Amino acid sequence: xxxxxxxxxxxxxxxxxxxxxxxxxxxxxxxxxxxxxxxxxxxxxxxxxxxxxxxxxxxxxxxxxxxxxxxxxxxxxxxxxxxxxxxxxxxxxxxxxxxxxxxxxxxxxxxxxxxxxxxxxxxxxxxxxxxxxxxxxxxxxxxxxxxxxxxxxxxxxxxxxxxxxxxxxxxxxxxxxxxxxxxxxxxxxxxxxxxxxxxxxxxxxxxxxxxxxxxxxxxxxxxxxxxxxxxxxxxxxxxxxxxxxxxxx
Numbered sequence: 001x002x003x004x005x006x007x008x009x010x011x012x013x014x015x016x017x018x019x020x021x022x023x024x025x026x027x028x029x030x031x032x033x034x035x036x037x038x039x040x041x042x043x044x045x046x047x048x049x050x051x052x053x054x055x056x057x058x059x060x061x062x063x064x065x066x067x068x069x070x071x072x073x074x075x076x077x078x079x080x081x082x083x084x085x086x087x088x089x090x091x092x093x094x095x096x097x098x099x100x101x102x103x104x105x106x107x108x109x110x111x112x113x114x115x116x117x118x119x120x121x122x123x124x125x126x127x128x129x130x131x132x133x134x135x136x137x138x139x140x141x142x143x144x145x146x147x148x149x150x151x152x153x154x155x156x157x158x159x160x161x162x163x164x165x166x167x168x169x170x171x172x173x174x175x176x177x178x179x180x181x182x183x184x185x186x187x188x189x190x191x192x193x194x195x196x197x198x199x200x201x202x203x204x205x206x207x208x209x210x211x212x213x214x215x216x217x218x219x220x221x222x223x224x225x226x227x228x229x230x231x232x233x234x235x236x237x238x239x240x241x242x243x244x245x246x247x248x249x
Contacts, residue, residue: 060133067107067129072171074103093164100171111170113163121158125166137169194233199225202233205240209247 078099082092104110108130116122120140128134144157167173194202202225206213213225216236222228228236 057133060129060131063108063131064129064133064135067104067109068127068171071100071104071107071109072173074106075100075171075173078173093160093167096164096167096173100167100173104171111167113166115159117155121155121162123159123162123166125163125170127170135170137166139166139169193226194228194230198228198230198233202228202236202240205237205244209240209243211240211243 076099078091078095080089080091081095083089109127111125111127114124114126114136116124120142122138122140124136124138126134126136139162141158141162143151143154144161145154149157203213205211206216217223217225
């Protein structure tokens with residue numbers, strides 16, 4: 001065996017001794033310091049530190065995955081606490097945070113958000129574990145201009161929506177069946193309610209087809225025609241025109 005090979009083998013043995021005896025207390029940098037003090041050459045030190053970092057990263061990733069799995073099993077059903085479109089209840093971000101925060105903290109997890117805004121708002125949830133591993137989940141959406149919100153309120157609405165769903169995504173939770181989400185992912189024009197002319201057009205077709213207006217409204221989960229979103233107008237007109245065509249055959 002060559003002197004260089006023997007030196008690397010001895011270095012590896014020394015590193016193994018350090019790992020067995022002191023691994024919980026030694027970082028890769030501390031290991032490098034100890035190896036250099038023991039006389040190991042720099043190339044061997046670099047190789048051993050690189051290996052130690054890979055092992056530490058793998059352990060941190062496994063610890064992260066285990067913590068998420070344990071936390072997910074303990075997170076309770078999130079209570080719906082807010083009222084959205086058409087008076088439907090849903091669980092907002094505060095409700096999720098109240099249910100999630102104590103549980104994930106118990107398992108060494110924490111989260112934070114990063115945001116970016118161009119023509120759309122992007123929110124990234126960074127979920128981290130105490131051992132150092134972290135993962136990111138991102139979602140984007142337009143500003144929520146529904147309900148006569150001002151510019152700041154529109155941004156805030158989208159931010160809290162995206163924060164809620166990136167957190168749900170990061171922890172692998174089941175999203176609550178809420179009506180808050182049906183406004184997102186659409187343009188501001190699509191989220192406007194229909195015009196008076198569009199309401200008149202719908203009423204004319206309702207009368208022409210002999211359709212029950214209350215039943216028609218219930219199908220669209222709205223109380224009045226004036227509540228219909230513009231993105232739902234064409235599908236509604238199409239349905240009524242199909243009925244009229246069948247009657248005229």
